[in-house]
Amino acid sequence: MLTDNVVILDYGSQYTQLIARRVREAGVYSEIHPCTISSEELHNLQPKALILSGGPASVTNNEAPAIDPVVLDWGLPILGICYGMQLLAHICGGKVVPAQDREYGRAELFISATSPLWEGLVQTEGLKVWMSHGDKVLAPPPGFTSLARTPRVDVAAMADEARKIYALQFHPEVAHTEDGDTILRNFLFRVAKLKPTWNMASFLEDNLEALRHRIGDNEQVICALSGGVDSTVVAVMLHKAIGRRLHCVLVDNGLLRMGEGEEIVAYLRQHFDLNLHYAQSQDLFLSRLRGVEDPEQKRKIIGRTFIEVFEHEAKSLTGIKYLAQGTLYPDVIESISFKGPSAVIKSHHNVGGLPDKMDLELIEPLRELFKDEVRKVAVELGLPDFIVWRHPFPGPGLAIRILGEVTPERLHILQQADKIVHNELMAAGWYYKVWQGFAVLLPLKTVGVMGDERTYEHVVALRIVDSIDAMTADWSRVPSEILALISNRIINEVKGVNRVVLDISSKPPSTIEWE
Numbered sequence: 001m002l003t004d005n006v007v008i009l010d011y012g013s014q015y016t017q018l019i020a021r022r023v024r025e026a027g028v029y030s031e032i033h034p035c036t037i038s039s040e041e042l043h044n045l046q047p048k049a050l051i052l053s054g055g056p057a058s059v060t061n062n063e064a065p066a067i068d069p070v071v072l073d074w075g076l077p078i079l080g081i082c083y084g085m086q087l088l089a090h091i092c093g094g095k096v097v098p099a100q101d102r103e104y105g106r107a108e109l110f111i112s113a114t115s116p117l118w119e120g121l122v123q124t125e126g127l128k129v130w131m132s133h134g135d136k137v138l139a140p141p142p143g144f145t146s147l148a149r150t151p152r153v154d155v156a157a158m159a160d161e162a163r164k165i166y167a168l169q170f171h172p173e174v175a176h177t178e179d180g181d182t183i184l185r186n187f188l189f190r191v192a193k194l195k196p197t198w199n200m201a202s203f204l205e206d207n208l209e210a211l212r213h214r215i216g217d218n219e220q221v222i223c224a225l226s227g228g229v230d231s232t233v234v235a236v237m238l239h240k241a242i243g244r245r246l247h248c249v250l251v252d253n254g255l256l257r258m259g260e261g262e263e264i265v266a267y268l269r270q271h272f273d274l275n276l277h278y279a280q281s282q283d284l285f286l287s288r289l290r291g292v293e294d295p296e297q298k299r300k301i302i303g304r305t306f307i308e309v310f311e312h313e314a315k316s317l318t319g320i321k322y323l324a325q326g327t328l329y330p331d332v333i334e335s336i337s338f339k340g341p342s343a344v345i346k347s348h349h350n351v352g353g354l355p356d357k358m359d360l361e362l363i364e365p366l367r368e369l370f371k372d373e374v375r376k377v378a379v380e381l382g383l384p385d386f387i388v389w390r391h392p393f394p395g396p397g398l399a400i401r402i403l404g405e406v407t408p409e410r411l412h413i414l415q416q417a418d419k420i421v422h423n424e425l426m427a428a429g430w431y432y433k434v435w436q437g438f439a440v441l442l443p444l445k446t447v448g449v450m451g452d453e454r455t456y457e458h459v460v461a462l463r464i465v466d467s468i469d470a471m472t473a474d475w476s477r478v479p480s481e482i483l484a485l486i487s488n489r490i491i492n493e494v495k496g497v498n499r500v501v502l503d504i505s506s507k508p509p510s511t512i513e514w515e
Helices: 016-027 039-044 067-074 082-093 179-190 200-215 229-245 260-269 282-289 294-317 327-334 371-380 410-428 479-492
Strands: 005-010 029-034 049-052 078-081 095-111 125-139 146-149 157-158 165-168 220-224 244-251 275-282 318-326 361-363 436-450 452-466 473-475 496-502
Touching: 005 016, 005 260, 005 327, 016 029, 016 179, 029 282, 039 220, 049 082, 049 275, 067 082, 078 082, 078 179, 082 095, 082 125, 082 165, 157 220, 165 244, 179 229, 200 229, 200 361, 200 371, 220 294, 229 244, 229 371, 229 473, 244 260, 260 275, 260 410, 275 294, 294 318, 294 327, 410 436, 436 496, 479 496
Parallel strands: 005 029, 005 049, 049 078, 078 165, 220 244, 220 318, 244 275, 318 361, 452 496
Antiparallel strands: 095 125, 095 146, 146 157, 157 165, 436 452, 452 473
């Protein structure tokens, strides 16, 4: 059973999610919570250690986010990073002042005192670390010892060993910091004495038991099944937990990839013994999207319509109490505004698009997992590679890859272009090398020449990215000859397109999807 967990308090750092990823990669379960959480709520989470993230605020500001000082008396191991360090120094009686120059980027760290955090480091002189701060600790609080310095910061790390409170001015969670993983693992295992019990086998075992306990021996569940790895994992998990009391519903909203609805039904019925209902609701979704251009409106309309269709399907069945869906942790993070402040990037149809009142209770077995962790669960479940490594597909489907209004004509154009992207990546052996590759239909037309005649037609953008968990991403360096072939085929085979462009943005500052 999972016993050790780390709570990360989010003070608004762009790297907060990376902290959670690094802790989980070390085999310890972690959760992100807003820094505004009350001490009572925090205590109820029963954390075995706390990590305070960085953030853009200054502790010298009266309105700066804080932490209840009582938390420091609980005896929990605590690690403050960047703003988290400055906050600990401030509330414990140290001196924090504005730095003369904001320090951003690489710096050299020089160890000045022994500490469990430094065990196993490759070097202790001139360690390359990543800084991003405007304030600095001028003097540690009483009981704290300075552990390291940089040329610009005399107190770049500090600790109160007796209380197991540690703090770093730099960011160990980012790849730019040498031995950052070693430092974090030293905190987890040498300081906090945690056990690396978080893995997908233990997750699966614990959650199957939890699902059986919650659902009971008689209740029925309806599952939102898209055919992607997330919803398929949910379906197979629930099938293992409750068997034929699970009813899977595949809603063809008309916004799937070309021929995808029929393909999904065929392979799910062939490979799994599931109760599968195929709801073809293309006309309903497209009619409700008519004239809608705003991406948030499209997401919410699709989310509400999904729920309506599921509730309608549930009413045709007997005793349905629960709706299961494949919400992931990035969906939750990106749909909730933590006052740190990590801003809302987009509402997700599994999170922000749900109506206030539903007739069904939600079951979201993957809500605490990142995408790569879901794929590991899929492997544990014995799912085939073509499901495990299928490219992520957004819940709202192609509606958010069609910028502007969704019409049958524009949908057909994008489906054809997207199919070419998929087929050529697969043929070239690149489909499984990249995280995600797809086409986007832009809301503009450009002049072209085809067959010695002037054309004025649509533009398609290619979005092909590398990632691990979708929290960060970079554009894939696909060979130019493959891109040229994709472009040539789209322009020649998809009527209505005369230009193809390549998106070479990273996340951040961009997102993977365009809407």
